[in-house]
Amino acid sequence: MIAQNTPIIPSASGYCCFLVGGDCFAVPSASVAEVLRDGRITRVPHAPEAVLGLLHLRGRIVPVIDMRRRLGFPVSILSANPTHLVLRLHDDWYSLLVDEMLDVIEVPADSIEHPSQPAADTPHDAVVGVFAGASQLVHFLDPQRIVQLPGRQREQFIHKQGATHGGF
Amino acid sequence: MSDNREFIEEFLVESGENLDQLDRDLLALEERPDDPQRLASIFRSVHTIKGNSGFFGFSKLGALTHSGEHLLGRLRDGKIRLNGRVTGTLYSMVDAVRSILESIESTGVEGENDFRELSQTLAAVAAEDAPALAAAAPVAPAPVAAAPAAPEQPVTPVAAATPPAPALPAQPSVAATPEPTRQATAASDTSIRVDVGLLASILDLVGELVLARNELRSIDTVDPALEGVIHRINTVTNSLQEAAVKTRMQPIEHVFNKFPRTVRDLAVACGREVQLVIDGADTELDRTLIESIRDPLTHLVRNAIDHGIEPPDVRQAKGKPRLGRLTLRAFHESGQVTIEVQDDGAGIPVEAVRAKAVARGLVDASAAAALPEDRVLQFIFEPGFSTAAQVTSVSGRGVGMDVVKTNIESIGGTVDISSRPGAGTTVRVRVPLTLAIIPALVVRCGTERFALPQAAVGELVPLRGDGGPRIEGLSSAAVIRVRGRLVPVIFLDEFLSLRPHTACRDGATVVLVRVDEHEFGLVVDGTRTAAAAAHDQSRRTDGVRTVAEAASLSTIVVKPIGSLLAQLGIYSGATVLGDGGVVLILDLRGILRAANLPPVERKETKAAADVAVAVDDSYLVCRTGTGRRIAVPLDSVTRLEQFAADELQPVGGKQVVRRGNVFTPVIDADWLLGSAPAASEHAGSVNLVVLDDRCGGIGIAVRQILDVAAAESVLQPALAAVGIAGTLALGGLATELLDLAAVLPIGGALPADRP
Numbered sequence: 006m007i008a009q010n011t012p013i014i015p016s017a018s019g020y021c022c023f024l025v026g027g028d029c030f031a032v033p034s035a036s037v038a039e040v041l042r043d044g045r046i047t048r049v050p051h052a053p054e055a056v057l058g059l060l061h062l063r064g065r066i067v068p069v070i071d072m073r074r075r076l077g078f079p080v081s082i083l084s085a086n087p088t089h090l091v092l093r094l095h096d097d098w099y100s101l102l103v104d105e106m107l108d109v110i111e112v113p114a115d116s117i118e119h120p121s122q123p124a125a126d127t128p129h130d131a132v133v134g135v136f137a138g139a140s141q142l143v144h145f146l147d148p149q150r151i152v153q154l155p156g157r158q159r160e161q162f163i164h165k166q167g168a169t170h171g172g173f
Numbered sequence: 174m175s176d177n178r179e180f181i182e183e184f185l186v187e188s189g190e191n192l193d194q195l196d197r198d199l200l201a202l203e204e205r206p207d208d209p210q211r212l213a214s215i216f217r218s219v220h221t222i223k224g225n226s227g228f229f230g231f232s233k234l235g236a237l238t239h240s241g242e243h244l245l246g247r248l249r250d251g252k253i254r255l256n257g258r259v260t261g262t263l264y265s266m267v268d269a270v271r272s273i274l275e276s277i278e279s280t281g282v283e284g285e286n287d288f289r290e291l292s293q294t295l296a297a298v299a300a301e302d303a304p305a306l307a308a309a310a311p312v313a314p315a316p317v318a319a320a321p322a323a324p325e326q327p328v329t330p331v332a333a334a335t336p337p338a339p340a341l342p343a344q345p346s347v348a349a350t351p352e353p354t355r356q357a358t359a360a361s362d363t364s365i366r367v368d369v370g371l372l373a374s375i376l377d378l379v380g381e382l383v384l385a386r387n388e389l390r391s392i393d394t395v396d397p398a399l400e401g402v403i404h405r406i407n408t409v410t411n412s413l414q415e416a417a418v419k420t421r422m423q424p425i426e427h428v429f430n431k432f433p434r435t436v437r438d439l440a441v442a443c444g445r446e447v448q449l450v451i452d453g454a455d456t457e458l459d460r461t462l463i464e465s466i467r468d469p470l471t472h473l474v475r476n477a478i479d480h481g482i483e484p485p486d487v488r489q490a491k492g493k494p495r496l497g498r499l500t501l502r503a504f505h506e507s508g509q510v511t512i513e514v515q516d517d518g519a520g521i522p523v524e525a526v527r528a529k530a531v532a533r534g535l536v537d538a539s540a541a542a543a544l545p546e547d548r549v550l551q552f553i554f555e556p557g558f559s560t561a562a563q564v565t566s567v568s569g570r571g572v573g574m575d576v577v578k579t580n581i582e583s584i585g586g587t588v589d590i591s592s593r594p595g596a597g598t599t600v601r602v603r604v605p606l607t608l609a610i611i612p613a614l615v616v617r618c619g620t621e622r623f624a625l626p627q628a629a630v631g632e633l634v635p636l637r638g639d640g641g642p643r644i645e646g647l648s649s650a651a652v653i654r655v656r657g658r659l660v661p662v663i664f665l666d667e668f669l670s671l672r673p674h675t676a677c678r679d680g681a682t683v684v685l686v687r688v689d690e691h692e693f694g695l696v697v698d699g700t701r702t703a704a705a706a707a708h709d710q711s712r713r714t715d716g717v718r719t720v721a722e723a724a725s726l727s728t729i730v731v732k733p734i735g736s737l738l739a740q741l742g743i744y745s746g747a748t749v750l751g752d753g754g755v756v757l758i759l760d761l762r763g764i765l766r767a768a769n770l771p772p773v774e775r776k777e778t779k780a781a782a783d784v785a786v787a788v789d790d791s792y793l794v795c796r797t798g799t800g801r802r803i804a805v806p807l808d809s810v811t812r813l814e815q816f817a818a819d820e821l822q823p824v825g826g827k828q829v830v831r832r833g834n835v836f837t838p839v840i841d842a843d844w845l846l847g848s849a850p851a852a853s854e855h856a857g858s859v860n861l862v863v864l865d866d867r868c869g870g871i872g873i874a875v876r877q878i879l880d881v882a883a884a885e886s887v888l889q890p891a892l893a894a895v896g897i898a899g900t901l902a903l904g905g906l907a908t909e910l911l912d913l914a915a916v917l918p919i920g921g922a923l924p925a926d927r928p
Contacts, residue, residue: 066749
């Protein structure tokens with residue numbers, strides 16, 4: 006088990022695994038900046054449903070993505086230990102809220118099977134590969150695709166304050 | 174080799190500066206060919222680059238600059254004289270050196286092109302004894318492949334690029350930019366070079382310090398020693414913050430200094446004569462913004478030269494001087510930097526733009542006909558819009574202006590355009606001074622808090638419900654009257670869907686904000702400075718917060734929220750308050766757009782000839798009982814009311830409605846306009862537009878109050894009818910303007926004799 010609030014040392018073929026809705030997912034360790042437990046989330050009105058809000062992390066403001074919603078799981082079941090997996094992609098930071106953190110595993114690239122047709126614009130569009138782990142199937146996620154919400158989840162923010170015709 | 178890397182980087186930076194100096198010197202030399210000091214400076218620059226390239230083993234660079242040096246030597250010794258071919262070749266050499274340096278920077282090696290032909294040309298020109306400058310035409314430098322390792326890029330001999338007759342005069346003159354006097358050695362040492370990453374770290378740390386300082390300030394203490402320290406830390410942090418922000422500020426000269434060369438090349442390529450005037454090069458702005466405006470400005474300059482300024486013969490035929498004038502002007506104005514690109518060319522053909530907008534389906538023909546000129550010009554910013562009859566290679570592909578607008582807006586700026594036919598065009602770009610640390614006002618809405626940039630906030634109007642200012646109208650057209658003007662308002666809690674609509678707004682505050690030329694009000698619960706907001710939990714003062722309490726400034730550090738949320742368009746970032754709470758910063762321009770408010774714009778007073786259009790030309794748009802769409806000038810409206818039809822009482826032969834001790838005569842709009850035979854029956858509720866004393870304080874009963882809108886056209890008096898002064902375009906639809914002069918007599922007597 007990874008201790009809370011630890012920085013993850015990046016390694017080329019290491020992957021951080023976690024549970025969401027009972028299934029096992031993984032992202033490259035190299036993209037994970039840290040893992041933390043508690044975090045006060047500030048709501049963002051009109052944000053897409055999958056975005057829970059903002060987290061303040063040592064001077065940085067980080068948007069939090071609810072991985073249940075993102076991956077299309079029902080949200081009614083509450084998790085006991087929701088954990089923040091903080092990703093760093095170039096200069097952008099995001100936090101993934103997952104049900105439970107698992108271990109860091111080493112998987113050689115050629116052991117990962119790739120789906121023939123990546124499912125575009127669905128909650129599973131971020132899945133780029135699978136691996137038969139010891140106890141269960143591990144779904145590999147592309148961090149870049151996680152944070153680009155599929156069209157359906159991206160809310161179009163249009164506000165009409167009663168103007169009955171094309172205003173300005 | 175990696176040790177060498179550091180030296181090579183220094184070489185690249187220094188050589189880049191040498192090349193910029195070369196450009197400036199060549200331009201100056203063209204104007205005054207007999208300036209030996211100028212020539213010596215050019216010689217030195219080339220010599221330095223040649224020497225350094227030998228040290229690093231850059232043989233191609235060395236060979237090229239060697240040929241250049243030889244040519245310059247011949248010039249210096251008077252064996253040859255300066256003419257268009259010579260300067261053109263030298264410019265080509267400068268560009269070639271630049272491209273080799275670019276190749277070194279990105280790949281570490283010089284690239285495939287050895288510019289052998291250019292070297293030969295340089296040698297050939299050096300060997301000639303060509304005629305002097307006065308007689309010959311200036312020549313555009315031959316195109317040089319910018320990309321490194323491009324094998325097939327012959328440098329065309331300079332002669333082929335000579336523009337055809339009619340011959341252009343001696344040289345395009347370039348107004349002297351105030352030039353830094355150049356020493357033979359490095360610039361005098363009042364400045365040093367600092368790595369940009371280091372500066373960014375320092376600014377980040379200062380940001381953290383500001384946050385910590387805010388937290389410290391929110392601590393209540395009675396210990397005088399502690400208070401003293403807190404006070405000192407506060408003062409020092411303020412100064413440190415100011416200084417840190419200043420390190421990021423650079424004069425816009427860094428952008429402007431490339432333009433003399435660019436303008437010269439463009440002018441020659443397009444066959445124009447252009448004088449470039451630069452004003453305000455010392456205006457400072459954030460260095461990150463400087464890079465962002467470089468490309469948009471370049472495009473605007475291209476447009477001005479290619480499409481704006483006419484060819485010299487055309488200008489002469491119009492009675493204009495052959496020499497066109499392009500002005501780049503920068504100055505500070507109300508917390509922003511304004512940059513103007515102004516030409517004295519033909520102006521933008523408004524009718525062509527209008528027609529093109531209709532042709533592209535952006536607006537229908539009748540609406541387009543009613544649009545005033547400055548609205549029409551806005552279409553130029555639509556993607557793919559170009560009225561150029563011929564797309565030239567320089568510009569006119571129609572991909573430019575919308576990209577300019579998008580780029581400027583992405584850094585929080587605005588761009589607009591004005592034009593006078595035959596006289597010229599001005600494009601005005603406004604960008605914020607800096608983005609990092611701003612003074613802010615924190616507002617409360619329910620249990621949430623939001624921050625507004627202090628620069629946009631005008632005043633705070635508390636709603637006390639005691640007869641002071643109040644919000645009038647329905648939520649679709651809510652306004653507040655402030656010192657005689659009606660300002661549209663947005664209810665922040667409704668806009669953000671924080672809670673359902675609240676009928677009672679007592680205790681709320683309206684924050685009047687200004688975005689560009691538009692003013693509107695944000696209705697919130699309370700306001701606090703950022704520091705005081707941190708105290709909200711513990712110190713709840715009841716009642717309304719006064720304006721004075723919220724008047725002091727507090728600075729916040731603007732943090733990005735990531736593109737995922739930024740694309741909502743209504744937040745420009747977030748910040749952390751002294752109590753550790755995260756607060757979103759509202760993007761007022763985005764909110765204005767999303768709320769679809771028609772602007773209540775401040776327009777200049779129109780000439781007396783434009784009669785019957787109010788100075789403050791905003792209108793209240795209503796629908797009468799028979800469905801007619803009418804408008805009333807907003808500045809004649811005192812208030813809007815709504816009441817049940819059975820509250821109407823006949824008094825002295827008139828209908829009135831009573832509010833306390835105030836009796837307001839009520840006239841039905843349709844009856845006034847002759848579209849209903851007698852005072853109509855009203856069912857259900859009545860909407861009343863109460864006019865001011867000039868009109869006898871009369872209330873006009875309508876079925877529905879639709880909107881507040883700005884006039885989009887001039888009044889058409891020809892369509893006047895009973896009680897109607899004419900027709901206006903409002904909100905895209907033709908609307909009849911109520912003739913107030915017709916209303917006034919009615920207040921006095923029973924209108925039994927009206928048709």
